[in-house]
Amino acid sequence: MKHLQYALVSLVLLFVATACETTYILASHEPAEPVFMGNTSCPISGFDSDPAKYAEEAGQRVYFCCSNCLTKGQAETAKYIAAAYSEPTPVGNTTCPVSGNEVSDSAAQWQGHAVALCCSNCDTAFAKDPGKYTEVALGQANAE
Template identity: 30%
Template sequence: MRSSNPVFCVLLAVAALTSFANAADDTLATKKCKCPVAGTEFTVGDAAASTQYKDAKVYFCCPGCMKRFVADQKKFEAKANLQLFVTGQAKQVHCPIAGRDANPDQSVTVDNHKVAFCCGGCKGKAAAAEGDAQLEMLFGEKAFKTGFEIVKK
């Protein structure tokens, strides 16, 4: 027999949404990322600290790194933005260099994740850059605003 009790229906909906939210949290908890300050790799579930950043969370290997980040976010923003992308809290929506539609066939792997570009020219620029220069080019504040957006919960 089906229940038409509105309270029962609301409780059932809340239980389903809670289950979905917990499943999403579990998926995030198993993602590997790097501390934007120390560069230490860990899974999000093992993070020692976190802080709100751009309507998302950045995770750290220790509370000391979190304090350094909070004190000087600009210094670590490219690595924090990369972490948002790697953990799935941000998604790519355009070429981070030119702002045009990204072509998955024109991509470069950064931290084991593909970043797509609009053309071979932008891909070539990204591939030629290395280390922090590449991170700044692809995940610095201007590039992040151009090519990525925070995934809404």
């Protein structure tokens, strides 16, 4: 009878230890950093941009380094969006982020990223949620 009690207590302790270790592992897992898809330097000063200081127009954001530049940028947002993203960087995706098909010559641009697409239908869908599809394309390109 004592052997059965020892075995039962041992099993309970093993279960508790395993549960605690699993909880620790799950609790210590850090979430992934969100992908920053904006300009990294202020289009006015050239200093590092601050993700908290931005102006938005037509679904695109342009980021500035300080409150002074932000105030100037808000007065002419389109101008600074064009300046910040004058040379779009190809994402390098080979799969269309909208349909999952192989890309063709079709492409869309958003916040300095040139995203390859498969067709004009996907271009229309991309325009409805460019941030989402740019992030998908960046993920695909990094995985390839």
